[in-house]
Amino acid sequence: TVRAPVFEVPVTLTAGFICPGQAATVTLETDFDEVERIEWIYIDPNNNQMFLTQFENERAIAADLEGTYEVAVFNRAGCEIGRNMLLVLESQDDARPEVLPAYSICTESGYGEIVRPGTFVSYEWYRDGDLVSTDAEYNLRSAGNYTLIVTNADGCSFEAEFSTFEDCTFQFVATNAMELRNPNKQFEVYVNDAVEQAEIWIHNRNGQLVYYCQGQNVQSRV
Numbered sequence: 619t620v621r622a623p624v625f626e627v628p629v630t631l632t633a634g635f636i637c638p639g640q641a642a643t644v645t646l647e648t649d650f651d652e653v654e655r656i657e658w659i660y661i662d663p664n665n666n667q668m669f670l671t672q673f674e675n676e677r678a679i680a681a682d683l684e685g686t687y688e689v690a691v692f693n694r695a696g697c698e699i700g701r702n703m704l705l706v707l708e709s710q711d712d713a714r715p716e717v718l719p720a721y722s723i724c725t726e727s728g729y730g731e732i733v734r735p736g737t738f739v740s741y742e743w744y745r746d747g748d749l750v751s752t753d754a755e756y757n758l759r760s761a762g763n764y765t766l767i768v769t770n771a772d773g774c775s776f777e778a779e780f781s782t783f784e785d786c787t788f789q790f791v792a793t794n795a796m797e798l799r800n801p802n803k804q805f806e807v808y809v810n811d812a813v814e815q816a817e818i819w820i821h822n823r824n825g826q827l828v829y830y831c832q833g834q835n836v837q838s839r840v
Contacts, residue, residue: 629689630648689701738770
């Protein structure tokens with residue numbers, strides 16, 4: 619019995635983006651039963667070629683440089699039976715999760731700030747190492763140390779850490795040296811996280827109301 623020789627096999631390359639601080643994985647798909655040797659080549663943006671001998675016979679390699687990655691497969695006789703190439707790019711998505719170092723909660727009243735880190739494809743919220751949510755935003759209800767892992771459309775993951783602290787006392791600070799038409803001495807009120815609504819009345823010496831404002835969902839320390 620004479621087995622018909624195989625002169626060509628399909629060769630497919632797949633890869634994601636190169637993420638900040640993380641290499642992309644270039645994966646080879648082919649008929650490995652017919653392949654004896656695998657050869658990888660890197661081609662930089664200036665068309666300079668370099669044989670990646672450290673990845674010889676590997677079915678998947680790490681790509682940390684932007685450019686074209688080429689693969690050639692050979693049979694047992696040393697003949698090339700397949701070749702393909704793939705351009706691997708760096709992710710240009712510069713969005714990062716926006717969180718504060720610490721947030722306040724009040725377990726007694728059930729109050730907790732809502733963390734909105736931005737727009738991403740997926741979210742993972744961990745409290746003290748346990749997964750607690752996969753929603754786009756998280757209402758803090760428990761004290762602890764939190765880790766947020768988000769993934770963007772390019773498949774890049776980013777991590778942010780923050781903590782919570784108990785704050786059930788209503789506090790506010792008001793300036794006491796306002797000067798009209800002096801932008802450096804405006805009347806300002808700062809509140810802590812336990813305050814959800816604030817109203818201000820300003821009267822002149824005759825008792826007449828000269829200014830009033832109301833704030834809903836006021837932000838802490840703003």
